[in-house]
């Protein structure tokens with residue numbers, strides 16, 4: 001009896017059935033890529049199931065097409081991984097086809113290159129080699145392995161003739177071999193420094209506990225919490241070495257690989273060439289070469305960004321998620337998976353420990369640690385010898401407009417910049433680009449108008465002079481005078497209120513518009529420091545890894561004195577010359593209509609503060625704000641993560657936001673202005689009906705216009721569901737996904753566990 005197989009041809013959701021040709025019979029082919037007849041053409045697909053024909057769903061006597069041949073000789077996934085893919089598809093309400101498209105990089109044809117190697121034993125040359133010839137021979141001796149010819153040419157200019165002469169003299173071989181990513185920079189690899197430290201007691205304890213789980217091959221989630229410099233990366237490296245000693249593989253997920261070149265260099269320096277680095281996006285070949293190294297078992301440690309969570313690590317025994325709170329772990333389009341969440345799922349399926357590390361854990365993870373769902377590992381102090389950086393708040397309310405050096409530059413920040421530059425040191429100025437949210441704020445007590453239902457900032461709409469909640473659609477005609485001023489003094493409902501700065505008997509405050517437009521801070525600073533080399537780092541100037549590296553290299557070399565940029569500059573670079581970090585406007589981020597606004601700003605500021613000062617030069621961090629008593633800012637300045645988390649969790653609990661509830665966000669966009677609202681209104685009705693009939697505990701917020709109401713010529717609205725149970729949300733998702741929308745002009749997106757609320 002012959003075997004049949006089911007083949008998924010992305011992006012088609014349904015698998016097709018084929019019969020195995022005679023020569024493929026008898027092999028288990030699940031996970032292979034295959035070429036199959038499809039209509040009049042052929043198509044490539046993944047084999048996801050195989051069984052004897054008698055057990056399949058095809059009746060006897062019906063002829064089915066034959067699978068033509070395998071494409072490539074790799075099993076792309078094993079049954080365990082397939083289970084994982086199925087789980088992911090199921091959870092996010094998507095197809096396995098789509099998961100495979102995201103998970104598996106496209107194969108790239110092999111590339112061949114000429115390689116140079118020494119002839120051993122070396123024959124005695126007829127005459128002594130020339131200077132360049134000797135250098136070539138030395139280079140090859142030093143590296144012991146064959147080197148790609150182009151690399152040798154790049155390293156030793158004008159070596160072509162010398163290589164030919166050496167080959168003619170029988171001293172070296174030139175042969176064509178497959179060129180892999182790992183061949184690209186063996187010279188740099190040799191230059192990586194090795195560092196070993198003796199671990200401190202908390203690191204030893206962290207490793208003892210993770211190692212125990214590793215030895216027992218038991219799913220155990222850990223939260224490794226420690227400030228920047230406390231030695232988390234040391235723990236990761238040792239933990240991976242423990243795994244390798246036990247013949248197990250390891251997977252390390254990092255936020256955005258382009259942003260962490262140093263971290264990768266450090267891993268390579270300590271773990272050698274057994275690491276596969278999974279770049280995404282730009283370099284298809286590089287990604288594919290690393291992927292193949294895992295498939296072929298040449299590498300059993302993988303390090304990569306978000307999509308590396310799907311990597312085929314052989315004998316996976318350990319998963320590490322660095323900076324687990326980072327927003328980039330959530331894919332914001334297509335399959336909206338969250339790599340940190342999936343790390344836990346995969347760890348459970350593969351029975352291995354999962355280490356989530358952060359200086360500012362997400363409240364979800366922290367909450368799980370407090371409830372003992374995760375083992376909490378704390379690294380108490382920084383290893384850096386630098387004096388802790390000094391954080392200072394500049395209260396913009398106390399500065400008269402004419403006293404400001406520029407629209408976004410207080411005298412204090414200006415003076416700090418001037419001194420820093422004069423000392424030959426460097427400064428970062430961070431501004432949040434998300435400056436499109438306009439809100440109203442009392443010019444006296446600094447109260448910001450918030451939605452009474454959702455407690456997110458109300459957004460001001462100039463066109464119809466209205467305040468609108470972008471979660472539940474609550475709207476308000478903007479009041480002129482602040483009612484909080486009157487009653488606030490004794491009521492004090494939130495501690496953002498500033499007291500004492502102005503006389504109490506002064507008239508009520510009036511609301512003024514704040515946060516409008518993106519600041520032109522770069523131009524402002526350029527005008528004030530015309531002679532100083534200033535650079536910018538954001539999505540516009542750092543379009544790819546190369547330009548990104550160049551900008552940072554100019555900072556590292558000391559050429560750039562002031563770097564202005566978005567949150568990208570807050571990521572973990574080790575730039576010792578930077579002694580001043582200025583946050584131009586903390587408030588933009590604080591008043592975003594997102595329930596995670598406070599958490600994000602706490603993380604961002606803490607991270608940015610970690611950038612200032614190293615070794616012998618203590619750093620200064622200056623935060624410019626109009627809400628100097630905002631709890632997130634105070635806790636940042638106090639460096640009090642626990643206090644921040646306690647206070648933030650309390651407020652989330654009151655409003656039933658994660659981690660106390662799960663959320664499902666439905667976004668509808670359309671070029672037709674009225675469609676999104678209408679469709680979502682009907683979605684809400686259907687959902688509420690399902691809630692009643694199936695007795696689900698789900699509440700709905702909205703529909704409301706999304707914060708980015710107009711995006712790429714589309715009108716966008718959203719509808720939010722909250723529930724203590726994710727399975728209730730799954731039922732809602734399934735109900736809504738099954739509805740047929742009779743118009744082609746809309747796009748409907750379901751986002752389970754949304755991170756982005758804009």
Ligand code: ADP
Pocket residue numbers: 195197198199200203226227228229230231232233234235383384
């Ligand atoms: P994190 O990942 O938490 O930011 P790292 O692991 O990068 O911290 O450590 C910060 C610095 O301190 C590194 O230069 C590292 O080599 C050093 N370091 C880490 N642990 C120790 C230790 N136990 N003793 C001495 N130095 C250490």
Ligand code: ZN
Pocket residue numbers: 451452453454455469470471472473474
């Ligand atoms: Zn609301």
Ligand code: ZN
Pocket residue numbers: 442443444445446447482483484485486508509510
């Ligand atoms: Zn007021």
